[in-house]
Amino acid sequence: MILLSICLLQLAAGAQIKTGAEQTDLYLPMLSGKTVAVFANTTSVIGKTHLVDSLLKKGIRITKIFSPEHGFRGEADAGATVGNQVDAATGIPIISLYGNKTKPTAADLEGIDVMLFDIQDVGVRFYTYIASMQRYMEAAIENHRLLVILDRPDPNGFYVDGPVLDTAFRSFVGMQPIPIVYGMTIGEYARMLLGEHWVKGDTAFRLIVIPCKNYTHGSRYVLPVKPSPNLPTMQSVYLYPALCLFEGTPVSLGRGTSKPFQQFGHPAFPHEGYSFTPESVPGATHPPQMGEVCYGYDLSAINVEKATGNRWSLQWLLKAYALFPDKEHFFNGNGSGFDRLTGSSTLRQQLREGLTEDEIRKSWEPALSHFKTLRKKYLLYAD
Structure with a gap:
């Protein structure tokens, strides 16, 4: 597998953060003349314009949209099943990847050259967008497609904490052995999935991450769009x-x-x-x-x-x-x-036993410290 980051940019003091999606000059050449599938939702914006609309205006041929929990327009209830639809604004078919179906099939990707991913995450293990991203990546690997991730800042990326998942408890709200708050952007996390071999794939697979500009993990990034209906502020x-x-x-x-x-x-x-x-x-x-x-x-x-x-x-x-x-x-x-x-099941048992917060926190070690060390290998931005 090849992990690529385009242009690891130096932080300019006081400069405005720019998302990967905003830096179109870095990825439009990869999409031009190609047939593109886009994984997106209401957070996938360039300024005030949806990514899909922006790319269509630039002549990019988008033939399929995939959507995560809450749907493409982002108003579905948490956990609600969202069916396949057609986007009223563009006429492009939308395939839901939440519920019974979480990964594109070979048929879904027929004729697709490039798979694009642009979703605003919040940096919390049980927020399902990282699980959706993993499934999308698996489909790219299995079907030999180029995957381009347009990175966005992690609004909770300034700390790492919580119990590390026991893989016996894997589910769509926790698929990998990471803490609840893992301090990584979705692009950095994708690099970890590949680097730690948490997803299987052939050696020819290419992941390209378009990084944010002027962002560090110390940044306090204010989201321009609410990431889901019940996270309004x-x-x-x-x-x-x-x-x-x-x-x-x-x-x-x-x-x-x-x-x-x-x-x-x-x-x-x-x-x-x-x-x-x-x-x-x-x-x-x-x-x-x-x-x-x-x-x-x-x-x-x-x-x-x-x-x-x-x-x-x-x-x-x-x-x-x-x-x-x-x-x-x-x-x-x-x-x-x-x-x-x-x-x-540990925290539930600890509550029943009446342990204090300090006692509970001690039980997260050494797994938490090990993750913090592991994490550093995949960072694209300074802590």
């Missing part, structure tokens, strides 16, 4: 790594309100102070605790960096577990959903 993006674990419990994290991933609560929490009521809304048509008054905490105005110390914080999970009166039913079902998110 940067506050929600920063809180997402910690609050998403509530998806495996009855606790509401604000889906069905104006503050998803910025608050949490439950009807059984103490009936005092802050409250909210989830309702059916676009992007969250059947949210947990719909129509029920949930008592809890509003995190929408806190300083996340100060509250967490740039770590994957367990404080809100521990607080919710302490407040929940029926500990036997804190985890949905048999706990399998919670375990898939955390990457093992």
